[in-house]
Amino acid sequence: MTHIITEICLRDGGCAEVCPVECIIPGKPQEEWPLYYIDRDTCIDCGACVPECPWEAIFPEEDVPSDYVGKGTITVHGSVLPQRINKPQGTPGFDQVYDGTNGRGEAVHLEGTRILKKGEVVDLTPGTALNDAFFQEGPGYSAKD
Numbered sequence: 001m002t003h004i005i006t007e008i009c010l011r012d013g014g015c016a017e018v019c020p021v022e023c024i025i026p027g028k029p030q031e032e033w034p035l036y037y038i039d040r041d042t043c044i045d046c047g048a049c050v051p052e053c054p055w056e057a058i059f060p061e062e063d064v065p066s067d068y069v070g071k072g073t074i075t076v077h078g079s080v081l082p083q084r085i086n087k088p089q090g091t092p093g094f095d096q097v098y099d100g101t102n103g104r105g106e107a108v109h110l111e112g113t114r115i116l117k118k119g120e121v122v123d124l125t126p127g128t129a130l131n132d133a134f135f136q137e138g139p140g141y142s143a144k145d
């Protein structure tokens with residue numbers, strides 16, 4: 001099994017810093033691969049990345065929800081912020097810019113997001129296939145350079 005990063009990831013990056021096998025890779029080009037992605041062939045399913053994600057975007061593969069309920073707001077590094085869902089740039093309906101900072105105070109800029117309303121139900125399971133596509137058809141580990 002593996003863990004999966006879902007589309008509520010806003011590229012904070014904290015997960016990649018704690019992964020003991022360094023199998024979490026930032027998607028690049030960001031416009032096309034806007035999340036971080038986990039290499040299922042290397043992930044040892046330790047769960048260390050889960051509590052590091054301020055957006056609570058990481059799930060064990062078997063628990064990725066098809067009926068995820070939006071929280072409305074979420075506390076990230078001490079600030080209460082609207083929760084968002086993040087898609088490749090140009091995805092219809094995902095045209096809200098997110099400008100934030102990660103846990104190291106670095107700027108995060110995303111152009112393909114939209115706010116997830118409190119109580120809104122979304123299917124996060126398609127992210128599993130996208131995660132695998134990043135390694136099989138996309139840049140995979142070469143995005144690390």
Ligand code: SF4
Pocket residue numbers: 005008009010011012013014015016035036052053054055056057058
């Ligand atoms: S910590 Fe969460 S928001 Fe940040 S890159 Fe990892 S999964 Fe995405």
Ligand code: SF4
Pocket residue numbers: 002003018019020021022023024038042043044045046047048049050
């Ligand atoms: S579950 Fe463990 S090995 Fe897998 S991506 Fe998360 S930190 Fe890395």
